[in-house]
Amino acid sequence: MDALNFLEQELQNLKDQGLYREPRTLTGEQQPRSIYDGKSVVNLSSNNYLGLANHPRLIEAAIKATEKLGVGPGAVRTIAGQMDLHKEFEHKLAKFKNVEACLLFQSGFTANSGTVSCIMGKEDVIISDELNHASIIDGSRLSRAQIKVYPHADMGGLRCKLEEAEGRHKIVVTDGVFSMDGDIAPLDEVVKLSKEFGAIVMVDDAHASGVMGRNGRGTVDHFNLHGQVDIQVGTLSKAIGVLGGYVAGPQKLIDYLVQRARPVLFSTSLPPAVTAAGMEAVDMLVEQPELIETLWNNAEFFRNGLRALGFDTGASVTPIIPVMVGDERKAMQLADELFEAGVFAQALAFPTVPRGKARVRTIVTAAHTREDLQFALDAFVKVGKKLGIV
Numbered sequence: 001m002d003a004l005n006f007l008e009q010e011l012q013n014l015k016d017q018g019l020y021r022e023p024r025t026l027t028g029e030q031q032p033r034s035i036y037d038g039k040s041v042v043n044l045s046s047n048n049y050l051g052l053a054n055h056p057r058l059i060e061a062a063i064k065a066t067e068k069l070g071v072g073p074g075a076v077r078t079i080a081g082q083m084d085l086h087k088e089f090e091h092k093l094a095k096f097k098n099v100e101a102c103l104l105f106q107s108g109f110t111a112n113s114g115t116v117s118c119i120m121g122k123e124d125v126i127i128s129d130e131l132n133h134a135s136i137i138d139g140s141r142l143s144r145a146q147i148k149v150y151p152h153a154d155m156g157g158l159r160c161k162l163e164e165a166e167g168r169h170k171i172v173v174t175d176g177v178f179s180m181d182g183d184i185a186p187l188d189e190v191v192k193l194s195k196e197f198g199a200i201v202m203v204d205d206a207h208a209s210g211v212m213g214r215n216g217r218g219t220v221d222h223f224n225l226h227g228q229v230d231i232q233v234g235t236l237s238k239a240i241g242v243l244g245g246y247v248a249g250p251q252k253l254i255d256y257l258v259q260r261a262r263p264v265l266f267s268t269s270l271p272p273a274v275t276a277a278g279m280e281a282v283d284m285l286v287e288q289p290e291l292i293e294t295l296w297n298n299a300e301f302f303r304n305g306l307r308a309l310g311f312d313t314g315a316s317v318t319p320i321i322p323v324m325v326g327d328e329r330k331a332m333q334l335a336d337e338l339f340e341a342g343v344f345a346q347a348l349a350f351p352t353v354p355r356g357k358a359r360v361r362t363i364v365t366a367a368h369t370r371e372d373l374q375f376a377l378d379a380f381v382k383v384g385k386k387l388g389i390v
Helices: 006-016 056-069 077-081 084-097 108-119 134-143 155-164 187-196 251-260 262-266 272-287 290-308 328-340 370-386
Strands: 033-036 039-043 101-105 125-129 146-150 170-175 200-204 231-235 245-249 320-326 346-348 358-363
Touching: 039 370, 056 272, 077 262, 084 101, 084 231, 084 245, 084 272, 101 108, 101 251, 101 262, 108 134, 108 170, 108 200, 108 231, 108 245, 108 251, 108 262, 125 134, 125 155, 134 170, 146 155, 155 170, 155 187, 170 187, 187 200, 245 251, 251 262, 272 290, 290 320, 290 370, 320 328, 328 346, 328 358, 328 370
Parallel strands: 125 146, 125 170, 170 200, 200 231
Antiparallel strands: 033 039, 101 245, 231 245, 320 358, 346 358
16 A cells, blocks of 8 residues: 555645646746746746846856866865855855855755744743744744744834743844845834844845845845844845855854854755856846846836736836735736746645635736736736636
């Protein structure tokens, strides 16, 4: 008897609820107009905010690093896999983020989960925004600390949780930009409240790295909170266009993570090509701030266009622009019919978002042309009217 037979019923349940999805397959490069499942579509599903995923400068840097250093580091970093290239990139990131030190991780997910579970323990308290990323939730559970969740971006709720918190150490964790709604955490208020109660502050800037602040330095820079946020987590797989994550903060934090963070101790470090390409991307952020300006101009054009057509874009103020639908099946239908009309925008439903809050999420990039975005708007209104959404 197959011990995994029960999964067939679980899969059928997902299908019955309209929650089962087959990932679409990309042929060729990650572009504003890409080929998915053999069809050319305007791509509004990629996190490639600045269009760097296939930029010639990054490709050249990756090729040179591979030719010189090979395709992999060969070991866990603390055993034999730390390369001088890793250290060089960390110094560059620390300077970019205006902190003492940085540490590279294999992904933004491992940076979040590995950091929270490393520095917090069963005698501590983690206070987390209810819409924080799954990697923060998983890291919090692994830490065995007491977990208190406050209503999204609700500073009154955060104060209540801080007042209730009793433990050895307290940490407040929030996303900088929330990936499902496209809104920005009130980080200045989070910092003020946390300091009042002696709590550590950690921000996950996955969707703010390369997007928010001067040259994409993140939400800490956006709110001018340098030196006031204890831990910053960033990703290299979205606006930076490659792969990986990093933690930025005081030297003592980085030193401790090297000694105790499980992703550092038990998983191989980033390959040379990825590291070199990421370094080149950070150089481009410094040299070409117009990339981010174009990104924000495109986002404003598209969000204003959707709203003018009658779509509900929720709380979005960033290049993440959801089209709120509510019903899971209708959100899936909207995404499917948009794809047939030449626009790839993913439907998101439970458990990615709460039940009853399904939406089609769009992400605008600096590489989109106005022609691309107008084509997408025309498709949205056509399909939206057909489905009775507008």
